[in-house]
Every structure is written in C-alpha cells, then in structure tokens.
Amino acid sequence: MASLLLPPTPTATSSTVKHNKIQTKLKPNSNAHAATCNFFLSSNSNANHRFNSAKCHALLDDVAKGLLESSSSVGVDQFQRLTEGLSHMQRWEILVFGGLTWIYLTARPGVLVGAIDAYLLAPLQLGLDNLSGRRNLKRSDFVVGDKLGEGSFGVVYSGILVPKNVDLDVVQKRGRGKTTQVDAKSKDKVILKKVKVGIQGAEEFGDYEEWFNYRLSRAAPETCADFLGTFVADQTNSQFTKGGKWLVWKFEGDRTLADYMKDRNFPSNLESVMFGRVLQGVDSSKRNALIIKQIMRQIITSLRKIHDTGIVHRDVKPANLVVTKRGQIKLIDFGAATDLRIGKNYVPNRTLLDPDYCPPELYVLPEETPSPPPEPIAAFLSPILWQLNSPDLFDMYSAGIVLLQMAIPSLRSPAALKNFNLELKTCGYDLKKWRDYTRLRPDFQILDSESGRGWDLATKLVSERGSLRRGRLSAAAALRHPYFLLGGDQAAAVLSKLSLNRK
C-alpha cells in the first residue's frame, strides 16, 4: 500500500516497515492556474467492479473497438442523409463542430473511452465475473506465507491459491498453515495484501488500490501485476481479522528492480532476464547501456499507457517495479495513484510522496485546485485540466531519477540518493549545473555513450517544471527521444525472442 498520509504506522515494529514517505501540506499559491478549478469529481464509487483479468480483456477490447468503428462508418452514411436539405456552408459548419468535438472527446485522458469503460465495460466485466464465478474469492482459497513488506495501511505476504481439489483444512493441519506444505506450481503463487483494520485511512486506501487495479486490468493490463480480486475475511485467527479486506495478485517475480540494483553486478544481473541470453559480440559497457535502455523503455512505455487513461502513479521507484522471469517490468503499488480523468484519489493540498523520487513541485496538480466535482462533469472537463497542468510529468521526474540511479553506480544506495537530491536542490534542479557542482564523483560513461543521448534524456526528465507547467518530457515524447530511436536494446530483445522460439 503506498503512502501514508494520515496516521503514523501504529503497530509497525517490524524492520520491514517503510518510513520513507512523508506528508506535506503547503499553503495554497493563489497565483497559478485558477482556471483548473472544479475539474474533478467526488470519489464515491470503488469496489463495484469485479472481473477476470485475462479472458475478458480481449472480449471487452473488441466491444470497445467495434463500437467506435461501427459508429464512425454508420455516421458517414447518416450524415449525408440528414444534411440533404442544408447548404454547403452549413454542412461544413456541422463537420467542423463535429470534428472538434471528436478531437476533444478523444484527447487525453480520453473522455469518450473513459465513458465507455465506466458505463459499459466495467459493468459488463462485473457481470461476466459474477456469471463465471471466477472472482468470488474467499479466505479459504489461500494459504498465506511469508511477509514481504509492510506499509502504513497494509501488510504484504506471499501465498498460494489452493488448487480446487485440495482440502485446505487437511493441508493446514499437516503443515501448520505453512505454504511449503502445498505443492505450489508457479501459476498458483499469489501476493496477498492485508488492509490494516482499525487504522484511519487504511480502508479507503485499500478501496482505491482495488479500484485502480480493476481499472488498469481493463485499460492497460500488461503494465501492472495481474490482479485476481479481493476477499473479506470471514473469521478471526492468527492471520485473519473478521471483516478485514485482502487484495490478491498473481505472483509476478521474485525480485523488484530495487533488489536487482542492490547487487554489485547490476545491470549485468538482468542481462539474461531481459534478453534471454548473454549478448554476444558486444563489449560489457555497451551491454550495460542496452540493458538499462530496455528497462527504461519498458518503464516509460507503461507510464505512457497508464497516463493515456488519466492515471498518474505518483510512486514510481525501483521498489515498485517487479521484474518478471520473462524480463517484463511491471508496476505495482497503486495505493498512491490518482485518476485525474475523474478525480479518483485526488485530494487538494495533500501530497503522497517518497522524497527520494518526488519532483520538486510536490503536487500532481497546483495546490489551489479544488475538490473534484461529480464524476461526469470532472471527466468532461478533464482534457482542459491535462492541457493546462500535464499532471503526468510528475511520474516522468521519478522515471528520470530511476534512469540516473541505474546508469550512475554511485547514486544507487539510499544514502547516496539523498545526497544527490540535496545537491540537486542546491543547483535549482538543473542537472547540468549539478554535473559541474557535485562531490559524488559520478561515472557518466553509460549516459555519455551514443553521443550523450542518455544524459540528454535525463536532463529533460529531471528538471523543474517551466512557467507553463511543462518543461519536462511526457512519456510519449520521451519515447521519441533519440535515446530510444534506433534502439539496439529492441533489436537484442527481438533477436533473443526469435532464438528462444527456435529452441
């Protein structure tokens, strides 16, 4: 569960509890962006949607595409019939108006697609889930294993989805509840997050995380861990508290990017994971640069996809990026995310942040942006909000810090990252100035290779916002940056897939 606004962690005595996020409140700045007022909505619906992630996606995608395609082809014929009596000029006026409306409705973050998702796809998938019964999870479906982490609002465990033909009571009696007693295939492994009971704000954050996972399982399933659903504990025992909510994901991989980065061998320890083999005929510094480029390409591609849906993650960092055994980088921990198409989990003047990765502006929107209005109104106004504020650039700064940490070995430890942030602040968040100023003896070899394209990209991500709240590359623009063009990392990834397929 991501971050922590309200209370301090109450019973958090474990060393796995993370304390690196802080709540910050700043006084409203009356100057900027009053025009963004009232663009949001109340966040009242949350746990209504239940779905199967895998099978239903294709069906729902087809429904959405079919709707859009058929409406446009039918529209041309009907337009000619309906405007028969009108003058040439009047037809043009209608066409221009219709065109502008279409552009507005399809501009980021996608009012039209969002409406189709909310009013059609979500209920449809809920219905399908109910019919198939696949998402009626219950406590007895799982054996809870080791604790993996703890945030302010939740505790994360590994676990196993008990196969249908296995009697859980028998397993637990024999194995005293330990997951090792069940012969778990990797497809049965799950991650369970227990939402803390009795902690102010915890329930709300659990609901938000559930909502974001369902939303992304429809809109961009490949970007995040496969969400299996939730259940509410029906009894109290050593692990469960009656009435407590649990969120469940498919187990995506043993290690996060942060785990790999702790290793001295990083990034070569990811070479065969990312490319399926050791790259031959390429010297080691080039190989390292290719691995980092492939990781960055995946992170930024995922960010582009979630930003296209109106979602800003707000907690992008190596610890929230799981590396799958097929070399996919998946985003986890959407407890701090906000959907700025409808204002979900957006509270003005409140920030959730990990200070090590958070941009200098601290807030995803200007502080004076008020509470969201009802969802349909917020959604209708959201393209204007995005144009004025580019809230997605919040995540892009964090992505830039991840790039610097991966490419510059002396920035990888938490202490070094803190020093870096202090120095960068002193330099007014100007990375070029920092380069002349720093005492951290950074090695820029990877960023300076290929005519310094990596360094150029870093300077365009890790920067202050300009006066128009831009001044940083969006995910789509970053993917068009020369650093990613003619990417040898892509060629290596494709070649490795081809050679794996041949085996």
Ligand SMILES: Nc1ncnc2c1ncn2[C@@H]1O[C@H](COP(=O)(O)OP(=O)(O)OP(=O)(O)O)[C@@H](O)[C@H]1O
């Ligand atoms: N789907 C997944 N597959 C594999 N591992 C996962 C998955 N989800 C979470 N993890 C592991 O569990 C850890 C904790 O997950 P997560 O960050 O969601 O919890 P958290 O308690 O909210 O943490 P935080 O304090 O960062 O907010 C991750 O660092 C990762 O190691």
